[in-house]
Amino acid sequence: MKIRGSQTKRWVIGIVAGAVASTLAIAPSQAIPVRSEVGVSATEIVLGMQLPQTGAASPGYKKVDDAMRAYFDYVNSKGGVNGRKIKLVVKDDVYKAGLTISTASTLINKDKVFAMVGSVGTQTHISIIKDINRRGIPDLFVNSGYSGFYIDPKKYPTSFAALGTYVVESKIEADFLKKNYAAELAAGKVGILYQTDDFGRNVVAGFKQQGVIFPAANTQKFVAGSQGLGLTAQVQALQKAGVTLVVIGAVASATAITIGTAAKLGFAPKWLVTSVGSDATTFKTILASQGQSAAAAAFLLTGVISASHAPSPGEDTDEFVVAFKKINTEFNTGAADDKVWDNNVLQGMNIGYLTTAALMGAGKDLTRKGLIAFMEGKGATLSSAALSPLSYSSKTHEAYNSFWIGAYDANSVLKPIGGTRVLNTTDSADGPITVSTYKRPAIAADALPKVG
Amino acid sequence: MSELLKVEGLSVTFGGLKALNNVDIQLHKNEVLGLIGPNGAGKTTLFNAISGLVPPSTGKFSLEGKNSPWPKTHQLANLGIARTLQGVGLFSGLTALENVMVGAEAHASKGFLADLFGTSGKSEAKLKARAHKALAWAGATAFADKLPSQLTYPDSKRVALARALVLEPKILLLDEPAAGLGHDEIEKLANLISQLKEFYSIIVVEHNVEFVNKISDRVYVLNFGEVISSGPFEKVRQDSAVMAAYLGTSIAADAKLGTGN
Amino acid sequence: MDKGKKIWRKNLIKSLTLGVFLFLLSFTFEPYNQGQLALVLMLFIGVLSLTVLTGASGQISLGQGALMAVGGYASASLITNLGASIWVGFLVAVSATAIFGLILGTAAARVSGPYLAGTTLVIALALPSVANRFESVLGGDVGLIVDFGTPPAWISNLIEVGYEQWQLWVALPVALTALFFTSNLMASRAGRSWQAVRDDEIGAAVSGIPVARTKVIVFVVSSAIAGLGGALYGLRGLVGPSVYPVSLSLTLLTAAILGGVGSIAGAFIGTLIVVFLPDLIDWAISGLAISEQFSNYLPSLLTGVLLLATIIINPAGVMGAGHRRKH
Amino acid sequence: MKNLMVSDLVTDYGHVRALDGVSFIANAGEITTVIGANGAGKSTLLRTISGLEKAKSGTISWGDLEITNLAPEAIVRLGVAHVPEGHAVIPTFSVLENIEMGALFRRRKNSTDVKVAISEVLDLFPRLAERIKQSAGSLSGGERQMLAISRALVSRPELLLLDEPSLGLAPLVVEQIIQSINQLCRSTGLTVLLVEQNANTALAVADHGVLLALGKVVSDQPAAKMRADSALRSAYLGY
């Protein structure tokens, strides 16, 4: 046909033109550029981070990046690390893995980051971890408690955790239950509500490892993200089962719905909430926007048991809390809501602190290999606001291995149960639980890490 | 003379309404059959029943003396029955030529894999040649590469006719071929149909009675879903039942009186 | 005058031309744009599946992303559980999705228009539940980690290949295969009969086309193409529910509409638009004092506006349906 | 008194020229019938007058007003009611609702007036009054036709466009409906434009006849004369 004939002709012309253009263009790109480490110049270190800044998974977490940047800005105001200013490029992935892959590509190829720091989320991080590791890009202080990322450094040599793993935390919580609620456990009066994802399943696994197995009638679950259908049925079932203590393995918003729903049902068991779900700010924000008064929300949180590896953000006497709070006030340029001091801000500050320490430790001649070597070799010697030591080594890239158990007081501050803080230590495998003897080094007067 | 197509005792009901009641139709070889009747008499329903678009409640269908179950619409083509549609029914996204090629596909060797691997070029070329021939028959060669939306109504009717002709069917069912055509065009169409008669047997549903008179060997007159008269047009026209159906009772009586005088 | 005797030759030339062009072009690209181009090719396959389904047969699916997921899971579970090569994964993805499409199409042949749209949307939303239900095979919420791997030795010995470039090199032959076969089908009886059914079911039936069966075939073909695209898309790093969200289906639909439903060239152009629009916006607003919150959502806002504008101003899209026949 | 005047009206129906320069006058207070074979353009004529189809050229005047190509809902408000072909009622509505529908736009003006109008049409078709609560779908063909006419009449039109009321109905029922219309026209001065294929029945009651063939007026004369006109039979049966 005439039309198609002419179209074929156009294609042929296209081919030739394209080929010519391309061969011309190939020449310069074949020249090998003088290589220096990506993302590092004499004056700057570019770091990348991705997290859900918006969307359903964003509550709480969206504050972490602002806090990190505030700390880096503070460091920069003091001259940076070895004369280099730290620049943090942040991408919002809305907690959709498809998008994470694209934003990671942008960070790596367009923004040319030296390393990734503090990325948030398990499902999203899974989608890029292999690629980041293959490229040898340091993937420091990942905000995910999923042990699969860290326990086998041969698999993911560049990824390091920022949190204790879900399994470690759950094992320590299970141990706490066995010691303090033995009667309830024996009577089958302890139940669990968890979300059916890696996080929820890891929580169940941690308890199981310690021999705490929940009877079927006391076990309720929901599909992560589908709390949109309400959790009334699950809470009612727990109420009917007559449990007096409920473990919640869910994110903060679902935890808030659960405890709020239970209150409405007149169901008031003891709650044990994993640290992920016990974010006091998110908890109170959600209950408050449900129309609960601040007092009522605080009341619901009072007495809830949780675990932490760090001081509570409400501990006004803790030297790290005091120092970080001051930096937050002076340097945080995030939105008004995102600046409000809480555990998310504390976590962000802490990652900023650790990142600075690692960059210092990697030395003046900053390379990716050097940074990872430092993390594996000396990472465990770094100190931070956390009350737990770090476990980085060539055998594991887990971070904190110790947790203390506390309960929220009327001011929504997590306070050690029994008044004295006891840190328990274990690993993500079958290791025993022991009491930690770690003493956190003090923070320097200028609130900068001292390495080497 | 053997019947090519025979429909016996055909009834069609819609809900409680009897659209066709015990209709018998025979079509002989190389014959043009006219199907006429006032609005709502059931002409198109009869076509639709023959072409499997509406299910008959009773009735027998036989082709070349052989009884067969009522065909499904897409089987018509294989049985050698082609039909045009009242609303023309061309495929708006395809050119006139491609429209006709679709009609010819029943004759083409089928093969999804050949299509997939692009090796159906030869049969494509054959289809194209056949389609061009059919377009030529229908006098539509000039607009082979046009889309239906670019055609005038009479031209698109030619393409629709070509799409039916390309099947080289035994039986051609033409649904209101003259509707919407001008005087000259109707003249040309009548000529074409008398040429086609050499090769095909044709049933025409049409409300232009003059046209039907010109082309048909025999006509069937339907009213209220029943055949009220049949035979050569001249004879049927004098039938008082036909006059009553068309003109109303008393005027039919007047007319009869008139012829009587 | 081309007698059209060798459909495959014409389409092969067309596909290879595009392939060679993109291949050579990729050398001039930075890794970022190589990656983006690879993404275009992956999504292009998905859009092609809609071109077949919506463009050729008039059926609409909001679950094309879910079909891609079927392909992704089929190939990924084979790769992770049995250590199969990605090339085997593609074949299995196509077959598995074709079977799935057969089941879906048989059911879907009974519904059309908004019913089909709604039903396919429910399928897309139910995907995470299915992944959870069969956690041991499908990896639950987390999904299955797969990737393009590294180029074989005979290539990497020859030339240094970046990861993005390797993505592109894998995506290119796969996309071209899809392009080649789709072009063949659309240029021959199969495509013609699909369009006939789309335009006038009764007209198609009296022309001897079995309408119901044809609709199912279209579904199978479309699903198989989507499956291939899904397997490829999964190789970016992960096959999991959050890789194939409902928004992926909507992206495909947007690309198909923007480019012009039913046009293969339009599918490519539409995909280029949806992939590069965010970059374009980034570039356009850089230097403007716009809040991050606003700039984050600007691409999806503009995509929505573009979609509405297209269907209001010119529903035939950039290329216009049936453009190749316009005189 | 208003006459309906149609001049040089051209309307395309899809691709087909359905009306090709139609001109005639329907006198006030009379029944004018438009007859012709299938496809002559009779229905298109009514649909163009009532605004359902757009005229390509030509004018339609209703009294002093030109109503060409106004929206149907506006034309109804000017006192022109159209009963389309095929017993156009809404089957899931009750008989009363179908009738009320026709008076909706008048309701705000005077609701007692509407009640009176409804009772008037029910007087005209007492069979509908008996079935007032029944759904329209349960009515016989003839009753549905009566209902469709009632729906139009309740808007108190001055001109009634009636399209093939006899379609598919038994002769006796047709007779009854035509007579009701005749009676109404004579008693109230309603102007009626009656489209019929059943020429005799229509001409029997009409004052004036317009014969259409292939979109053109072939004869326009008093009904009594037309009955004897040979053009009539030729248009229908091809003499």
Next chain:
Amino acid sequence: MNTFISTLITGTANGAIFALAALGLVIVWRGAGVVNFAQMGQAMFTTYIASNLINSGESYWLAFIVALISGSLLGMIIDLLIMRPLAHKKSSSSTKTLAATIPVIASLGILAILQALAGIFWAGEERGFPTPVNSFYFKNGAGTLPFSAFNLFVIGVVLIVLLLLTYFFTQTGVGLGMRAAALNPEVARLSGIKVSRMRTLSWAISGAAGSLAGLLITPSTNLSPNTLDLILIIAFTAAVVGGLDSPLGAVIGGLILGIGIALVTTYGSPENVFLAILFLLFAVQLIKPNGILGGKQVRRG
């Protein structure tokens, strides 16, 4: 308390809300021939508006009224700006076959825009949403009754809305006109009914119904740009189960879905909820394509 009864009551309260959302879909489908996939996106948007008002100290009831009014305004705007031009646009021959799907695509475009706007205005942040009445379950001595004042409020409000809508559609002239315009636009126009105005009205009513559903469901689901997608799917399924043409069917479908989901969650596994919805949708379409109360006419589209 009895598990079965409490499940039933929870299911009924949720089902009443689903019914409302499904009813909104049915009204626009009947009135304008569009399945509006943006409906719960509109509801999400207006609920955010209400939430903002409440957070800034206004009373719940003011926010409630504002949400309903903005819901109906949003519906009207969508019709006037997008759907009406689309309907009036002469479909060119090449897109004629896409005519039925174009409104669907348009509604998806609207959904995308609304969700993007929610991101721009409210950062897509997840929020709770208050209830106007106490949502604590009633106490009976030591035990707890299986319902709260809010449950009663929801069921009551939905009942009142249903009664009002029934009255509106069957007893008022405008309602009659809307039904007529939906069922037979041509006869309606010949009766002097302004059909396009009736369509706009159905968009407005549907928008308000959707908004109300949003206000009532978000206290138990929280509010984020995507939470209500789920409700759309459930409402769509409810409407198809009941018959897209039947308002009563929508209500029954909503209740079936509400109670069904509660039963699956309690006695089955919450992981199966979606699969159950999908199964129900397929089963109805295969066995009774026009729904439980759907008309006999061949489905459009």
